[in-house]
Amino acid sequence: MPIAALAIGAGVGTAVFTGNAGAETTDVVRTGAAEDGYSSSSRPTYNFGASDTLVAGRQGGDTMVTYLKFKVTDPGTGVKVKGAQVTLNRESRTFPASISLSKVADTAWTEKGLTGKNKPKVGSVVTTVKPKSGATSVTFDVSSVVKGAGTYTFAVTSTVANSPARFRSAEATAGQPTLALTVLRPTTTKPTTPATTAPATPTSPATPTSPTSPTSPATPTSPATEPTGTPPGDCTVDAKLVPSCGVLWGAAAGGFSDVPRDEALKTFERKTGRTSTVYHTYHKGDELFPTKSEIAMTNDPANPRVLMLNWKVAYGTKWANVAAGDQDARIDRLSNYLKTNYTKKFFMVLHHEPENDVNPTAGSGMTAKDYAAMFRHTALRMRANGVDNAVFVVAYMNYEKWNNSTWWGDLYPGDDVVDWVGVDTYNNAQPGGFHYGDFNYMMNRTTDKAKFPGWYTWATTNHPSKPIMVAEWGVYDSSPTVVGKNKADVYATVLPQLAMMPQIKGMVYFETAKDQNGHDIRMDDTPEALAGFQKIAADPRFTVKI
Template identity: 80%
Template structure:
């Protein structure tokens, strides 16, 4: 994900019910709570912002109020909001016979400081529901309030005595609060037979100097025949196509991926998912997605084995029980089917360069090596290991960056997560070549693709995450479409790239909308990429 590791807190994602070509499309745009918490009248100075539970109702003399804050990104040009609903997932215990959601005028409160001593005042009631006592979820209709992009704050209360409701918060592992907008998008414009060759603008002088975008060149049309993968999942010709869909959302990843495939018109051969710590995977849903004969897929499983500890501790063997448990699970549940495994993607963001911190670049390399060798010793023979960098100039120029590489003997693919801004003149604006090879100083760092092909010429390159966002004050469909138009011709000039995996989210941790369909023009441009025959690789 762009510029940071996978966030546990909620953000936004998209799941859609796509219409037919040339017709309007109805989507469900889901936004997670950016802030949530609850206050307790009997504990007026207590803060519950870090809790994975939200409580609303009365118990004895205590009145508890749940607060929710959602920041809704623009659903795109020409899009209308049909309705809006807030959904909460019951965490435990029975629900009261009535719950009320009220509007809150203040949007400045934060979950870290919220308490009964300073909680914001409640406004008018928006929706009252009477759920079944054992209902899995509770949904409030907020269509009268939420009609467009903006920040919305609500409170949930109950007057029922001694039956407080308990819901999962944004800190929970699943079932986090969501604001779901049903939106209607205009008909997509059919893709042009030949996209315009454009050169995105150079970033202004106030941003770090960057490599000027390369002018698109026409790719030589080719139709790969009988492209297959070898034991390391390297295609004999062509490029593997994949996606991590529904990022930063509560939408199930398999559901989000199927929607992504429906919109883009191609099965994502690489299905990218994320796990951490003691989680066991592949999950049943992941296994089902890679057991579909009509839509052949392989997994790219991202694992933070060091979650809750330090890289140095993993390297010393402190988490061997965790590694062994997962190894046994994989052998038992996934057999010998090949899959990609990324170990702690984007490590740069978590490096603490101080010697002895346990989180230095060398500690990362040691953690990676130990995990790979341990899994192989445990008999896991079907994992293809990927190291995935961030491609952010600040880190690439750091003196410790080169120490991250774990070694050719434990790395099968060299990967990168990289993103571009489609805003003309904006920071990190550029074409696909710029996305893969940008630099602020070639003497310090020659550009990521140049570095990879020079230092590791025998390793295939996996673009493990890529995406395009538009930071323009008003999103312009042509902007993303122009960047997408550079992908195919410039990809043809980078033969070491053997995998291309899009990261799709309506709102990442920096507020970027990386959906490929936020405008009809963007979707048309992206569908042109997806339709290219170079991605016809058989597993």
């Protein structure tokens, strides 16, 4: 999945910093390619923008050039970019003995329009590397070019005869191209323990305090007094999969890896000690789903599960085109497949984290209003086609810069087509690090309450009738040396603070050993982390019958 801006966790983030300007911390922030593709001299009219493979080098009389475009947003006030590296992962075969990366002045090219006839001119060589033939990846130092915010385009070439390099593209399921920035950040004030009193009413909760805590997230109450869930067997779901009590528990396991998702989920369940009632998977374009393996996971009588299926219906086109009906054949095809192959209730997330793909320019086809129109059109057409088992979820990013933007409010498609309001949100367990905090901070962080009060507060204030789905959540530790206690401390805040947020009706953990930013979001990267996570999973409030 292309990530077009600086990313934190599975979302994207740029910080506004306060505190001691004299103190700095080092961090590595990665962004994926906004556009990528390759040209072929022997196939000058071909476009390879949708391919999951990039090729660079010579084969017979064919010369192929890989093009990469990265969009780097402002890394934040006082942040210094100290270095930058582009990494490409090998797709197949061995690497040639020499690969070069060059500047490209033209930034207007697009992966959907790139061909051998119109390919941009390759500029001066930035660096040449000589990888081992069996290496799994190759890294180019672009520190001399990437100094801060901007759009950067590069060409990858090789003059070695009959030994082209093959890389994984942004369309691959794992190992996409990345641009890693090494940055120095001013040390921030550390998050505080939030208020522990419950909101006056479920629809208008007390605004939790801004995270400014001393050395670690809030310490949970003792097991004797900690709020616990309803005893097993008492909670069921209604027609919209909203639990009568308790909270749905789920996971998207094995992200950014080659492990089959059903296998990864079963491993996750075995380690955590609880069935993931919600099984989250991802699809795009013309893919038909749920797949046979996904359906099989819902037919396990000993471990009942409900699917959460993310679909990027506009893959290969624009939101405005979907809203205009250009992809109705795609929508109808999936609708017919669902009616024939899957009649159980399931969650349908339409293009999660849309903020990252918004182009606010009028007429771009990718404005926030275009997203809302795409969502509405897709949901209404599926319903008109007789798909009555889809429960529609809109899933935001919880990234402060987007939340503060003037267009963010335009993303919401409307209460009539949204069944659940969802959010993808991640925390850093490194004390004092960027996005460090407890569970309350994860759900309600803000840089300016006057612009945006915090995501949970916004959701419960503006959509009090809608259940909240934490569609992706996770914790990583950016410490130079990972400390097992750090994640455990964050996990320890989840249960007591979840009790203060009664509108949350579902929580789905995103588990991966390495996301687009290099963050380890596994719940078991240390024994202390696993023990802390197992305490969350064991809570009876997550025992809900479906």
